[in-house]
Structures are given as structure tokens and as C-alpha cells.
Amino acid sequence: MATVLLRAVLRPFRWLPSHPRPAAEMPLRARSDGVGLLYPHHIPTSPLQKALLAAGSAAMALYNPYRHDMVAVLGETTGHRTLKVLRDQMRRDPEGAQILQERPRISTSTLDLGKLQSLPEGSLGREYLRFLDVNRVSPDTRAPTRFVDDEELAYVIQRYREVHDMLHTLLGMPTNILGEIVVKWFEAVQTGLPMCILGALFGPIQLSAQSLQVLISELIPWAIQNGRRAPCLLNLYYERRWEQPLRALREELGLTAPPIHVQGLA
Amino acid sequence: MAAPRNLALWNYCGRRWSRAMRGCQQLGLRSSWPGASLSARLLSQEKRATETHFGFETVSEEEKGGKVYQVFESVAKKYDVMNDMMSLGIHRLWKDLLLWKMRPLPGTQLLDVAGGTGLAWVLGDAEELPFDDDKFDIYTIAFGIRNVTHIDQALQEAHRVLKPGGRFLCLEFSQVNNPLISRLYDLYSFQVIPVLGEVIAGDWKSYQYLVESIRRFPSQEEFKEMIEDAGFHKVTYESLTSGIVAIHSAFKL
Numbered sequence: 001m002a003t004v005l006l007r008a009v010l011r012p013f014r015w016l017p018s019h020p021r022p023a024a025e026m027p028l029r030a031r032s033d034g035v036g037l038l039y040p041h042h043i044p045t046s047p048l049q050k051a052l053l054a055a056g057s058a059a060m061a062l063y064n065p066y067r068h069d070m071v072a073v074l075g076e077t078t079g080h081r082t083l084k085v086l087r088d089q090m091r092r093d094p095e096g097a098q099i100l101q102e103r104p105r106i107s108t109s110t111l112d113l114g115k116l117q118s119l120p121e122g123s124l125g126r127e128y129l130r131f132l133d134v135n136r137v138s139p140d141t142r143a144p145t146r147f148v149d150d151e152e153l154a155y156v157i158q159r160y161r162e163v164h165d166m167l168h169t170l171l172g173m174p175t176n177i178l179g180e181i182v183v184k185w186f187e188a189v190q191t192g193l194p195m196c197i198l199g200a201l202f203g204p205i206q207l208s209a210q211s212l213q214v215l216i217s218e219l220i221p222w223a224i225q226n227g228r229r230a231p232c233l234l235n236l237y238y239e240r241r242w243e244q245p246l247r248a249l250r251e252e253l254g255l256t257a258p259p260i261h262v263q264g265l266a
Numbered sequence: 267m268a269a270p271r272n273l274a275l276w277n278y279c280g281r282r283w284s285r286a287m288r289g290c291q292q293l294g295l296r297s298s299w300p301g302a303s304l305s306a307r308l309l310s311q312e313k314r315a316t317e318t319h320f321g322f323e324t325v326s327e328e329e330k331g332g333k334v335y336q337v338f339e340s341v342a343k344k345y346d347v348m349n350d351m352m353s354l355g356i357h358r359l360w361k362d363l364l365l366w367k368m369r370p371l372p373g374t375q376l377l378d379v380a381g382g383t384g385l386a387w388v389l390g391d392a393e394e395l396p397f398d399d400d401k402f403d404i405y406t407i408a409f410g411i412r413n414v415t416h417i418d419q420a421l422q423e424a425h426r427v428l429k430p431g432g433r434f435l436c437l438e439f440s441q442v443n444n445p446l447i448s449r450l451y452d453l454y455s456f457q458v459i460p461v462l463g464e465v466i467a468g469d470w471k472s473y474q475y476l477v478e479s480i481r482r483f484p485s486q487e488e489f490k491e492m493i494e495d496a497g498f499h500k501v502t503y504e505s506l507t508s509g510i511v512a513i514h515s516a517f518k519l
Binding site: 043046048049052053056057059060067069070073146 | 457458460461462464465466468470471
């Protein structure tokens, strides 16, 4: 009787996983040997869990902006539809298709930092390295994807994350709050990922009035303009373009210099 | 370091866990492991004597101690806030009730195992306590015994270090006795708790382990029998919050 009532109550919640079997069978968890997981670190989640994670991570990211992991979780739990669109457009682009095929990764183990160091000044590789040094960041701080339930899409969002520092280099934006927001606006226009849109809209909340003024009047319009004009930057095989002069690459992509110099951590 | 009052409180952190788990059989009877029939499973239990459970995973016994250790290393920082969040503060009521049952008096020699932090504490192993026989008036363990690799050994040790007439008290997650509440509890446990762990503590997996290890722990009756097997008498239990937790009490005579 109680279970009949319970089912009636829970019927509207059709996004819950169905559990006809006893409590011990409840979890949405693959076996300990990893079989059943779509990729390493994959954590399968129900639609309800994804909704809770999305709401929770958004709230926590706002409450504590240092929780970068929450931004990542937000991206993974809200991006499925958009990632499909991104993946499809990568397939249609010759360079993008190669990336999907070969799945290059950007980390200190895959990058030849010595080689990048030896490249000429003004080249993409050299400037990228300079960016990492000046801002004291490393490509290894990107957390692995966990909550995307498709292994190709998991790669796409991983690639998006790893390419983020490239965008900083191309746009000439530092990693302070203002620089990050500008890059988020650019990414929002380019990718349409809900996480980027939310970050772009809510990131500025913590800014001073002066920064906000500059952001709204100069930087955002510039970011939007460049974002729309440039082809999708996920389609660039950066690893094959290290020698390309940064200026030439920017021209190729239609990227203009920022309207004002945003202070970096020099 | 002695407490200023006469109530000597040895708070004691159980850490290292070691070898063979006999109690595994009783757990196997409860959870429905896919495939194998009961007798086949008991037989295979004998062959793979060095395997045990870690939540719903299967791990070797050597591994389990280390894995549990890692879980608690990971959750230590946000332990208290997570407990409040997950149980909406109710864990405090459970612990208050345990204290009330215990009614410690000045002069009572009390050992609290897996206590974390406290007045005077000693590092050791629940399965091999660094104390002499017949030393304590009361032995308590709250939300700790579930994580021990060999629960029967921990119970035997508890029996050993208690004085004759001494009391064993265990507060632990148990089996819910109401089907409706059980369903809601499962839903909450598996859908919400790992999410809370991820959002608040940045740690999904430890809290997934938590809710799974609760399901692995024996029922009130089974645990009562295990306590009796260790030599205790007058074993009773009281279920709290529809059986989400239970307090088991026993005496060494």
C-alpha cells in the first residue's frame, strides 16, 4: 500500500532512475574494475543528480570564486546539448575533424617545453610559454572530465578546457578576474556553452565599479565582435602551429588587439 | 595527558586494518550479488578468502585498510560541516542519545574508538588495541566500526580491554525498518549525498563510498549476533530515526 502511494507521488518525477529492485542495487555505479565506465574518471550520473550538481556547483562557484572545480562541474552538467553541436561542427571542419580523430592533449607531459622555449620570439609557441610563465599557470591544472556521459563529448570539453590558455594568449588577456571575464565572453559567443554564458553574466558581480565600467564600455563589445568574427577556435590544431607567428595567426583569425591594455601579473 | 576531572577519557583513533574477514559471509547473505546462488557464493567465499568489500567494490583485504584511510584523509577537513549538511544536524541528536545511555560518571574509564579528536588521544588499530586486558569501564565506537576491515576482531578487542561488568556501546548506521522511509532514504543517500560531497568538499567518491558502506553493514539483528560471538552478554539494540542508525549495547560479564 505504501509503495503504491509512493509510486503515485513519484510518478511526475520521471527523470529519476527506476529501481524495482532492493536498496542494494540502487547505485548508478559501475564495477570496481572500471568496466562500464565510458572513459577514465567517468562518474555516471542520473538526470536528477546532474540537475542537483548543476544547481549546487553554480551556487558554490558564485559563493566561492576560488572553486574552479565547480565551474568545471557546471560546464559538464549543463553542456551536453551544446557539446554535441560543437562536436558536429568540428567534424565538418578539416582541421577540427583531425583533432577529433587524433585527440591531442595539452599538458606538461605532451608539450615539449624545451622546444617551445627555443622557438623565435613572437611565435605562438614562444608566446604561449611566456603567457604560462608570466601568469604562473600550468597546463596541468585542468581537472579531468567526469560527468559527461559520452566519451567523444568528454574529449571535446576537455579540449575546450585545455585550449583556454591558448585563447588567453591569442586575445592577450591575463589571468586576473577581468581578463578571465573577457575570455569568458569570447568563449560564450564562440561556443554557446551555458557555463560560459553564466560565467560571463555573473562573473562581473565581484568587480569594482571602475573595472565594470571599462568592461562594459570597451572590453565586452570587443570580445563579442572578435568572437563572432573569428572561426571556432576549437578547430585549431595548436600543436601544429607552434612556429606560426602570433601576429599572422591573429590576422588569419580576424582577431584585433584589445582596446585597452588589461594589467597582467608581470 | 590526564583530564583535569576524574573522568579519564581516552580518545583513540583507529587507523591500520589487517587480515582475514570471516563476517563477510553474513554480509553476502543480505546483499544480492548478481549471478551466483547462495551455496556457490559461500564456496567461492572460501576460495577467495583475501577479498572483501569496499562499498560496492570488491578489493583485496590488504587494499581495504589503505583505501579507507584515504577516504578519511580526504574527508577530514570538511568532516563536521558535511555531517551537519548530510544529516541536517540530526547526527548531534544521535550522539547525545548515546551519551545519555552511557551516563558516564566521574571516575569512569572510557575508551572511545575511531573518535578522531578529543581530550587525550592515542593512535592505534581497532583490531589490535594498545591497551592491557580488563582496563576500561565503557568502550564506545560511533560511526567507526563500519569501516573496520575485520569487525569481529574489533569486537573481540573491545571485549578484551573491557573490565568484567564493563559496557560496550556502538552507534552505527543500520537498516531502515519501514519500506516507505527506506525508499526515500535510498533516494536521498544515492542521489543527494554524493552531490553534496562534490559541491561542498570537492569529493564525490568518498561520499559514494560512505553510502555504499552503510548498505554493506549488517542489520541490527546480525550485528547483535556478531557481538554475542565476541563473548558479550545482554546484547540489546535500539533503532533510531526508523533504523537509519542503531545503538547496540552489551556487557562483558
